[in-house]
Amino acid sequence: MDLTRDAVTQSLRTFTARRDSLLHEDVATFDHHFDRFLEYCRTDPLAQRVLASIEGRSTLDLNAWWSSATAYGQPKVSFPNDPDEECSLRYQILQSTLAGPNRIMSLGLAHDQRKTADSVEVYRTLIVRPFVDDLSRRLAAAANLATPEARATQAVPYHWIPAPSEAKVFLSHKSIDKPMVMRYYHALKTLGFDPWLDEASMHVGANLERELLRGFDESCAAVFFITENFTDERYLATEVEYAILQKRKKEKKFAIVALRYSSTTSVPSLLTPYIYKDVVNDLDGFHALLKALPIELGPIRWKADVL
Numbered sequence: 246m247d248l249t250r251d252a253v254t255q256s257l258r259t260f261t262a263r264r265d266s267l268l269h270e271d272v273a274t275f276d277h278h279f280d281r282f283l284e285y286c287r288t289d290p291l292a293q294r295v296l297a298s299i300e301g302r303s304t305l306d307l308n309a310w311w312s313s314a315t316a317y318g319q320p321k322v323s324f325p326n327d328p329d330e331e332c333s334l335r336y337q338i339l340q341s342t343l344a345g346p347n348r349i350m351s352l353g354l355a356h357d358q359r360k361t362a363d364s365v366e367v368y369r370t371l372i373v374r375p376f377v378d379d380l381s382r383r384l385a386a387a388a389n390l391a392t393p394e395a396r397a398t399q400a401v402p403y404h405w406i407p408a409p410s411e412a413k414v415f416l417s418h419k420s421i422d423k424p425m426v427m428r429y430y431h432a433l434k435t436l437g438f439d440p441w442l443d444e445a446s447m448h449v450g451a452n453l454e455r456e457l458l459r460g461f462d463e464s465c466a467a468v469f470f471i472t473e474n475f476t477d478e479r480y481l482a483t484e485v486e487y488a489i490l491q492k493r494k495k496e497k498k499f500a501i502v503a504l505r506y507s508s509t510t511s512v513p514s515l516l517t518p519y520i521y522k523d524v525v526n527d528l529d530g531f532h533a534l535l536k537a538l539p540i541e542l543g544p545i546r547w548k549a550d551v552l
């Protein structure tokens with residue numbers, strides 16, 4: 246069942262309040278806030294939707310994990326490399342702590358922390374915070390809404406901020422031009438955009454047409470790289486048609502951009518009504534692309550590692 250916007254907003258507000266209490270309130274009330282946070286995870290519809298997708302992904306034996314993590318003098322706190330498996334294991338660990346609250350103290354002792362407050366901080370650092378951070382990202386993606394934090398950071402009205410599923414940039418090209426398009430892909434990623442590229446954005450075994458349609462539906466722009474290799478073959482014609490459908494649907498919130506690398510190459514007739522530019526190099530093309538996008542970068546700020 247789809248959740249209403251109000252229900253999603255209320256879920257995120259509840260999560261934020263319980264997350265902050267769990268992470269920052271005094272140790273004396275940790276058990277209370279821990280119970281309330283897990284209650285949210287078990288009962289909230291949005292949280293359940295997210296957690297159901299990773300439930301059972303980890304098959305590690307919990308007792309064996311705890312024995313290894315609390316081995317005095319040589320504790321080993323390890324997690325799977327797969328993000329879904331790691332999230333699943335952390336959630337199981339949190340739930341198992343309810344049945345064995347002494348495990349928090351045992352974890353602290355294994356790390357030479359003999360006070361309750363210090364043991365709780367070890368538990369927060371090793372187990373709770375990574376799970377909460379991961380769940381925050383997953384909830385934001387599932388909610389598909391700009392968060393209050395994003396609004397506060399950017400200091401712009403809510404309706405100015407695109408949802409995560411609206412801010413991709415679809416890069417349409419011929420396979421032989423992949424090295425050139427990858428330069429655009431990495432440059433866009435570095436600047437904070439979310440480019441959509443078949444190689445990076447499609448899972449193995451995925452249905453091509455369905456994934457292409459999803460890629461366009463989640464994008465704010467489609468960029469066509471027109472080189473001497475660009476011919477209006479069947480799948481390219483399909484991509485042009487998908488782009489035009491999105492333009493009609495989203496109007497000014499969707500841009501169609503054609504970058505022509507050779508003046509002798511003709512622009513497909515369906516693309517001629519939209520923005521196209523003759524470019525002589527990648528820098529020229531990238532400048533034209535940024536000007537044409539309907540979204541822009543956030544405020545100028547110092548890098549975190551500088552501060």
